[in-house]
Amino acid sequence: MTTQTVLAAAGGVSGGEEVTFWILAPLALLGAIGMIAARNAVHSALWLVLTMLCLGVFYVLQAGPFIGMVQIIVYTGAIMMLFLFVLMLVGRDASDSLIETLRGQRIAAVVLGLGFAGLVGGGLYRGLGGVSAVGLEQANAEGNVQGIARLLFTKYVFAFELTSALLITAAVGAMVLAHIERRREDKMDQIATMKARFAPGNYPGPKPGPGVFATSSSVATPARLPDGRLTERSIPEILPARELTAEETTLKGTDR
């Protein structure tokens, strides 16, 4: 670690660092592209995990072991796991539809994305291209974790607390908005339920099963009441009640 820190501080790149970079950088790019290109949402998430893991290793290479490990634990470990949790509920075979809701949206997105990447990359390259890192040794003098802790709890303590307050507010707000609790008085107890069941106008018995006393055993065929009338209550509401035609009720010839 110390040798790396020294090297990074001197602006040099060690052989191991370079090799690791050239192995992981294409992998990170592959993950990024794969994440967009994959049809299946879970595959997208997995490609993103690959990119995040590569980023974590990059941080470690850049003499920031703490932030690298936190990247892996928090982002890949917790946040992507939450994503997966939701995606798995969506279902395994749910793939993206390729119908464009906005005309030319995909091309516009590609062009704008490339342009944005070019702007950011160019700016960063011009800004940091010839710069050698200074002060890394001093920053990591008492240890990487201790250095970060000192900055977080002295210089940036207000921003840090503000961020956490904001996050907590968001979490509590989401819970309040999503949570529906019925009041105790609104819940019917057993006696009230029974009274409602036997109240006039409500039939307390079970509903007749579909197809009872009917010409067909289809669920769409309503049952007949003892007086011969059809009862709508025996079929699901989304199905229209109809009598089968004579052609439909005749034998299909399969019994021969």
Place this chain on the structure above:
Amino acid sequence: MNAVYLAQDPTLADFGKDPWWLVLIKVVFAFAFGLLATLLGVWFERRIVGYMQVRPGPNQVGPFGLLQTLADGLKMAFKEDILPKAADKVVYFFAPTISVICAVTALSVVPFGPMVSIFGHQTPLQVTDVPVAVLVLLACSSMGVYGIVLGGWASGSTYPLLGGLRSSAQMISYEVAMGLSIVAVFMTAGTMSTSGIVAAQGDATRLTIAGVEVPAPGWYAILLLPSFIIFFIATVGETNRAPFDLPEAESELVAGFMTEYSSLKFALFMLSEYVAMVTMSAVTTTLFLGGWRAPWPITLWAGANSGWWPMLWFFGKVLVLVFVFVWLRGTLPRLRYDQFMRFGWKVLLPINLVWILVLSGLRSIEGWQTRDRLLATGLGAGVLLLVTLLWPSRKKAPQPSLQEQVNSRPHGSFPLPPMDLQVPPSPRTKRVVAEREPANVAAGSDSREV
């Protein structure tokens, strides 16, 4: 004597100086340790559970059935490898390997012993150490869950999917409790490197109680008892072991996430479960039980903590913890899912937060030896925690008599038949009893008289 101890303690500066062949030896050793521990661990678990359930357990293959796992492993390799039609082939293939890789990788930052001499090289008995080694362990354990979740998802059937879902939710909730209980260790040790934490548990101070000098315990299991308890519970949850084995709950989900797996892929899942169990025992040993340091009576012998001996103490502690894992499995019934979640979020997490607050408050009090106050409060808080956990949660429900129950029914309830209702026999029932011929019971006494 203290100087001898300190000289044995590897520091971060001692790492990264090994020649390549030494690194190779260490890596292979750690890997072999994981595999061997699995081989013996499965046998150990089956024998212990067998003993607890008053049956022999595996005892046919090899002496005491020791080779049973090997035979099972060989058999598994020759089974047909079934790929379900609905499976997502690539993810289905990679899921078990992710699990195994993450479980084994965690072993690389576990210290097995102090500085030893291997072929003339002074080197610590640990593959490597970094300033954030404990975070590496956490990362490995959180990545390992991907194997289970993806395996469940990729199988393309319902039970595995439910198992995977449960596993992901379980991991998210118990990872928080686990991370928070390690915070107390960081605060006390002042470092995140595993070798540093072992060293911090070793510098023994001496307490003078009633004029007698007693070595004060340095183990964080005693100093930070609440953290230790919560960490171990979270560990059981994280490794999906009973009573928290909800992802593979066989009474509800067939075999959970590995229902569709067969042959070597299934073997890999089994391997990862046992390696994870051993790894987590090793991590608990390192963080809370003094790592490779000898426990108290052995430390009276001056050479206990030097050379290769500490590896023996380390393995002994790991074995004890593995036994506790097995013991839990043999004793406790599986939790219901909502109970499990409630336990994680509403019990472990708040207790942990309060304890960390108390700990940081104590550490900022001046003029009291850190160790004394930690010992005083850690033990107190731990006992309190144990009492809270084990306190019978409900008062015994009052058992009203039948008449009281009838009287307490609200007005307007449905009428009940009287309690002493005698149902008269139906007149249509045939009276078969009266018409039956009497049995010939007198014949026996005649023959006996002769």
